[in-house]
Amino acid sequence: MKRSCVLAVTVAVVLVTTQVRTPWLFAATAAAGTISPDSPAITWAGQPWTGPNPVTCFSINGTDPTCDRFALTIVPPRKDFVVTIRVTAANATDQVPPTDDIDLYVRDPGGNTIAMSGTSGGIEEVVLNNPPGGTYVVVVQPFLVVPGGTYSGFAAIGSPPTNQRSTSYNGVPYTANFIGVPSSTPARSTPLMAQLKTSFNYVGRQAAEPTIGITRNNTAFFAASTFDFPSPSFPERLARTLVMRSTDKGATWQSVSPSLTASLPEEEENASFPPMSLDPYVYVDPIGLNPASKAGRVFSVDLDAACGANAIFSDNEGASWTEIPLFACNTPVNDHQTLVTAPPPAGFSTAGYPSMLYFCYNQVGDSACSRSVNGGVTFVPTTPAFTGADPAAGDLCGGLTGHLVADSKGRIFLPKGHCGLPWVAVSSDAGNSWTRVKITNNTPMADHEVTLAVDTADNVYAVWQDGTF
Structure with missing residues (x-):
């Protein structure tokens, strides 16, 4: 199993908890910022990387100066909402390989890791559903980077997606003796039972080969x-x-x-x-x-x-x-x-x-x-x-x-x-x-x-x- 994620069905929300024991040793250019209904979006620039860190940003002895941290205060609106947090390596969109491999972690006001994204690329994004108000810590790990590179950060309050993808389907029956190519846009047929309805829930933790x-x-x-x-x-x-x-x-x-x-x-x-x-x-x-x-x-x-x-x-x-x-x-x-x-x-x-x-x-x-x-x-x-x-x-x-x-x-x-x-x-x-x-x-x-x-x-x-x- 490599650093990749193959998802057939989105099914779960996963939370990983780890106590904060480290100081903020390596801060972003803007060390902190706030999003609210009146000011729903914010951007920031990360510091240049001193070197790669493929191990962890949460060392027990608190020495992780290669990682970057940004304190994000969330003031919730009076309705359902989501917060999108995205970090992008500076060389992730220049079409010139290699791209820095960075990872994203979000910790809640209690010091618990509540969301992470760790693909093998330079763009990572998480979505928080109705997070309580407070100050969250956005941690960016330079998993495999070239020294001197950097990243940009973005966070915004938005409306939750509607369940527009919920749907039902009735396919065309084919007999056991069918030979040929089935239609790629089957006509409707009468279902044997009530139509299947599906709903989708956001997955807060990546999951390789889910069952x-x-x-x-x-x-x-x-x-x-x-x-x-x-x-x-x-x-x-x-x-x-x-x-x-x-x-x-x-x-x-x-x-x-x-x-x-x-x-x-x-x-x-x-x-x-x-x-x-x-x-x-x-x-x-x-x-x-x-x-x-x-x-x-x-x-x-x-x-x-x-x-x-x-x-x-x-x-x-x-x-x-x-x-x-x-x-x-x-x-x-x-x-x-x-x-x-x-x-x-x-x-x-x-x-x-x-x-x-x-x-x-x-x-x-x-x-x-x-x-x-x-x-x-x-x-x-x-x-x-x-x-x-x-x-x-x-x-x-x-x-x-x-x-x-x-x-x-x-x-x-x-x-x-x-x-x-x-x-x-x-x-x-x-x-x-x-x-x-x-x-x-x-x-x-x-x-x-x-x-x-x-x-x-x-x-x-x-x-x-x-x-x-």
Whole structure:
């Protein structure tokens, strides 16, 4: 996972809290300013950079003179509003590479980091929704810059966006025998149920490869991982995952990750387990340990380059967690993990947990899998679902897959973009063997992701991004 953000759906607001312990050692030209309904916008110029700082602006000993700070006082209007804060490297728009890589943090009057933007470029922006009045600190980090460069800052009060993007859609049905190119502007068709309505909530924390799960209590969980792990022993910050929970249909989110109580890096004040991630992933088993409860079991899995992954799970919607270091540890090469629970198939039984748990991931040479009979406490390896080298499909197809699903009989399905076509591997014996099925020759795909869903009658549906357009 690189310093980038791939978002399929905007789902959560994430807050990271870190206590202020540092003085303002390196101030902007205008050290402070105010925005209000009468004066809704402000600009400022940053100081020239003395050098790059890819580590942190929040060192525990307070020595971070390379970072720049601007004190922004917000006087709220008497209506809903947003505050947009944007910083732009001086060479970000001159079309001459390289562009300085700067990062943006915003701290509230209490000293908590409430928003950040850390892309690999020189323009960073955050939006605060109805922030309380007070003085906020805008922190600009020269992650990778040329000494002598600088940046400009901008902040403004504005109106919140209306929900104009909420929409519904009815596509044209195509039969299984359809061959050709579907219409790129489908006509309307009569829906089978009420039209789907969607709403959008701003994401206050970047989240690479986001996933989401929902319990039978309608409690949502979101794995939000971004590159803000402050370790002095690495040239770049690692990614850190916070498990976020929403109990109000996604309107607000709170971190429920457990605290890390030992082996803290010297600069990390409020850590979480695991302290760093190579790939975040959250999965909710709706049945969980106690089928009579609606809490289910929530899994959060973060890949570990050395051995499988670190994981936590909760049976009470994040109130407490069980930590499983080196979850399903088989071999050190792993990526793009996926989990699913299923009833035990014929001839198999579980121990202390009602469902079988399956864990698959990409090893490049194959799509490796493991299974657990005790809810994820221990695992045993199974047969790989796919081989990376497959002459029958087109030579080297790799091991990247979509996500596992299961039916009511305990069969498990792992989809894959396999050498440009959609495939699915099916196992009826808990992963001991797999049948690999090519879904179609007619519609090639442009990516490795095939998504499956299973209905109550055990029909399996597949969707993928085609390579036609």
